[in-house]
Amino acid sequence: MANPKDKDVVGDPIQHGGNLARARALFPQAPEPWIDLSTGINPHSYPHSAIPSNVFARLPEPALLVELKAIAAKTYGALSAAHVAAGPGTQILLPIVASLIDGRKAAILSPTYAEHARAAKLAGFEVTETDDINQLAAADLAVIVNPNNPTGRVVPRADLLSLADTMRAKGGMLVVDEAFSDVSEAKSVAEMVESGGLLVLRSFGKFYGMAGLRLGFAISHPDVVRRIEYRLGPWAISGPALHVASEALADGWWQVMMRRRLEDETARLETLLTTAGISMHGGTSLFRLIRDPRAQALYRHLATHGIITRRFDERPDDLRIGLPGEEGWHRLEEALASFV
Template identity: 75%
Template sequence: MPVTASEIGGPIAHGGNLSRARALFPHAPEPWIDLSTGINPYSYPHSPLPDNAFARLPDPALAERLKAIAAEAYGAPSAAHVAAGPGTQILLPILASLLGQGKATILSPTYAEHARAARMAGFEVTETDDLDRLASADLAVIVNPNNPTGRIVPKSDLLALAAIMRAKGGLLVVDEAFVDVSEAASAADAVDAGGLIVLRSFGKFYGMAGLRLGFAISRPDIARRIEDQLGPWAVSGPALHIASEALADGWWQAMMRQRLRDDAANLDIFLIGAGIPVFGGTSLFRFVRDARALAIFQHLGERGIVTRRFEERPADLRIGLPDKNGWPRLEDALKTI
């Protein structure tokens, strides 16, 4: 039987919570430099919104157009394979509910909301770092590339696992939230075979997490089931306008990937220069595993720079990219680590 959020401990702590940072470090200088998320600090420069973008309900024709553009951008077989919603976070419990109950196995450590959504749907959840153990599950979840470690599972392994899931009526969910800035190969072109759903997040790469937009790519019948649960007008008018531009803008995408690679390399230089080893990550965030992680978190926090630490893994830190105004303060803070 599905359980409620309160029964499993309620919402999980995530990055981006500046109110919590201010409470932890009340004397830190403002403005804060938020490096606790993996969100692009350079937002997509979209054209002006239509005058009626907020006054009218979202146009269904524009929603269908966005799905076609998303299918092209993400390598999905067609627009019918795409379901769009207000962020991939909203999609997680819907996907977990597609199977009913059973055993869910999640390749971990990773984004904790996958496990919470599965538990709320009534699954018995196991988290493991052994890819082979996912084959025995009814619902298998892989974040690829992984958040926060940057681990990449080869596409051949994903498709082999999807075939196992398909043969027994199970489901593999591959969360590709950070694949836009990774060498990982997307599995979106393989969903027609069944047993596989691919998630894509818009806000991270395009620097617009507040827009709340995400996509589930699957067989058309599954996409329709997801859309039925979302209901009408799941994507706002402003999101339809902005995302339709951004997903079709190949020049900006290529330019931004290179800029983020350069910034990530620069961040590595700063961290390594401060004696902080970089264990992994993507070009939107770096992953640190160090016994001094709490001390680093506190040192930076006292200087108005918040990073993402993990209570359950005290040696781990995720450090995102600063914007152009944040680099000097970060460099100064790291020099005195």
């Protein structure tokens, strides 16, 4: 029997980036291979060492998960491994986190990543999406993506901590999704979770260019972390993910060099868009948000050249475009040069 709470969330799944099969169906004459600029994922994957063959043959060792949590805590600024829960992608963590909060009202600073609203509805919340941060204080569950996807908006740290104080005082929770913080100068609030009322989400796959590995972290008070881990159960993180992420998160030199490279490539992308007369409206160094009346025409034009971007049906003037790999820059430049 269907859960009555699900009545408002069943139906077609939310459309996100990364669906090349859908792009091929919509534009069957487009040249191959497709260049996927729809996801905001680093095109330069972390160069991890070879994964030992026995990692695939054995269940993941619990001690390796503890080690990964300790490395993640140091990298993200959490107080200890006990403040970190690891899950198979932050997407899986969203409904688990929402289910921990008592109350009926959720408020999300929007426009933003649509799965936060869906996860809150799945947990039985009445969801309000607003561009006014002051309205979040009235909710039991407040969500802010910082820096924001897709606008790149950054909420000042003082405002986040003030809202977390408000949520804690009434037994609520502020969730700060820092999925793109690896490429932002905005200071994380991960070290402030001990007092309660605050949970930080961190995504591994975006900055390290390994979204297919499916790994994400929730950082909060240890009591909250234990409740999340209880719901996840054993072996939530695969052996290959433990191997790769432990290396990548500890590799500070690669992180610094990659941030510089992404900044340079974002500047290159901005030059191409500006030369083509395309108006931009923010973003991060993993993507730019185009806000232009010709956005839908640009989406179709690029798609006919085998380049897929992220459009938003509810905001037709918006288009998000990520960074191409080395092989994609020339095709993107040619496509933009022919856009009228």
